[in-house]
Amino acid sequence: MRRTTAIALLVALLAGLVGIVLMPRVPRLGPQVTGDPELAGAVRAAVPDPKGHRGLAVALVENGRTRVAGLGDRDGTGRPVEPGTPFEIGSVPKTFTGMLLADQVAAGVVGPDDRLGATWPAVTGPARDVTLAELASHRAGLPRLAPGSPLGWARILWSNVSGGDPYAGQDVDSVRTAADRVTPGDGRGSVHYSNLGPSVLGQALAAKAGVAYPDLLQARLLRPLGMTATVVAAGSGDLPADRAQGSRASGRALDPWLGPGYAPAGIGVWSTAEDLARLVAATAGGTAPGADAATARYRENADTRIGYGWFTTRHGDREIVWHNGAAGGFRSYVGFEPATGRAVVVLGNTDKGVEPIGLRLLGVPKENAGEAAPVTPWWIGAGLAVAFTFLGGLALLGTVRRPNLDRVTLVSAAVWAFAYLGLGHRLGDWSMVPAWLWPVGAGLSAAGVALAVIRWPTLPAVDAAVPWRRMLSVTSSLAAAAVAVAAVAA
Structure with missing residues (x-):
């Protein structure tokens, strides 16, 4: 018995040492700097925690002058971010559509x-009666995403697990069909954030033109x-060269x-920081086409109002017009x-929020700038990391003792x-949990495998x-394990 335990402990120690090499590596804002060094220094001072970036x-x-800087790594290879590095910018183009x-x-x-129906006659469902202004200000009563079939929702869930593209295949006809299927809800007239509404608006304006x-x-x-550096990629062949690689804050x-x-x-x-600087500078100065979209027209809550795409929020004694974005x-x-x-423009290539950085650079005090909201509640990512990392080993040790x-x-x-x-390695949020737990x-x-090998001959x-029932159960279990691993290894 003592010899068996010693063997298991030795194997566990060796596996833990190997695990140190393989353990999750959480991104951390690197030392690379390009562009304006003074601005880069101000950015580092405004970053609450470099871990996860x-x-x-x-x-x-400011003062009629535009400064740009790149910090850190664009794709995990050590290549520096430059002011002209393309980033996927998420929902920021909702302001483009409002300005259109x-x-x-x-x-x-x-x-x-x-x-809507007068602007885009192809839409014939109940949503045809909402107005263009309602669509631009998230007041049309439309859902956040288009209603879908169980198969469609399963595809979205799979994409979130596998790190894939939840919007793959969603073309203009898909948006029009979705607009025909939805009925404006009881929330019409009040602000309820929607991806479907601005999409319908933009396609309607294009159809009109x-x-x-x-x-x-x-x-x-x-x-x-x-x-000139802002592009709309309809397919993988449209993606810009030398772009940044997106990742989770866990890497x-x-x-x-x-x-x-x-x-x-x-x-x-x-888009790039340089290109978006042209947008915000011209919008702030009132010279951009459709700059009036930034005018706050409707109230969301005590601190925030919205125009056509642009939000206006009070932070202490400062009022900021803004939009943020989140993509893959x-x-x-x-x-x-x-x-x-x-x-200000701030672009990041992980899913850790950058809003506090932008607000700090605009002069909003730290206590009013807040913190970046996690994509999911922190306890979910942390819980997945800990549970998955230890569940299998504990279950195996229990099985061996049966x-x-x-x-x-x-x-x-x-x-x-x-x-x-x-x-656990792929789905856990290791920016919230010590990575040494994985080894x-x-x-x-x-250790469980070592004990299993010892008991195997008996x-x-x-x-x-x-x-046959036992074999069917085990085969089904192994197939489920293969699917789970394939989903996160993609």
Whole structure:
């Protein structure tokens, strides 16, 4: 017995040492600096915690001068972020779509109170009666995402687990079909954030103009502002070269999001700190096409109002006009202070929020800037890390100690011990949990395997009254383990 325990402990120690090499590596804002060194220093001072960030691209506009800087690593290889490095910018283009509405209203093409059905006659469902202004200000009573079939929701869930693209295949027809299926809810008239609403608005404006949304955006906003590095990627071939790689704050790389139907809400849109600085500077100065979109028109709560896409929020004695964005492993923030004309752009290539950095650079005190909200509650990511890391090893050790045991059951328990380790490695938020716990879990699983190997010669192949049922159960369990590992290893 003592010899068996000693062998298990030795194997656990060796596995733990190997696990140290393989344990999760949480990104941390690197030392690389490009562009304006003074701005880069101000950014580092504004970062509450460098852990969970990998790279940042920042622009600051003040006193008529634009400064840009890159900090850290663009893709996990050590290549530095530069001011012109493309980032996926998430929902920031909702402001583009709001500005297109303001621009088209100023041109007399549409009116803010025009109905969706009059602007895009292809929409024939109940949502055809909402107004363009309601769509631009999240007041149309539409859901956050298009209603879908159980198969569609399963695909989205799989994408979130595997780090894939939840918007893949969502084209303009998908958005139009979704608009036909939805009925504006009881929340119509009050602000309820939606990705579907701005998408429908942008496609409606494009249909009215007789062009595709990217072409309308290029002609009416990007080209006049000189935003030559901003692109709408409909497919992987449209992705910009030398772009940043998005990842979770725990380090796991994620796929870009591509869904041309949702481009007006920001899906598949890439830009740079330099380009977005042109946008916020011109909007703050009132010279951008559709700059009136930033005018606050409707109240969301005591501190926040909204215009067409742009939010206006009071932070202490400062009022900031802004929008943020979240995509596949990216975070973004653009904002300006009307009272001073100061404007900021912050782009990050992990899913750790960058809003507090932008607010600090705008002069908002730390106590009013708040902290970055996690993608999911912290206890979920931390819980997944700890539970998956130790669950398999503990279960295997319990199985090995069972008096009535057979080899097929033992194989299933051993496979799951390492499948759970993989799930913990990939799905856990290791920015919230000490990464050294993972090698401990690896050692625990290895100890269980060592004990299983020792007991193996004494076990029957199948010990069950109905052997085929036991084999079916074990086969199903192994198949589930293979699917789980495949999902997180993609």
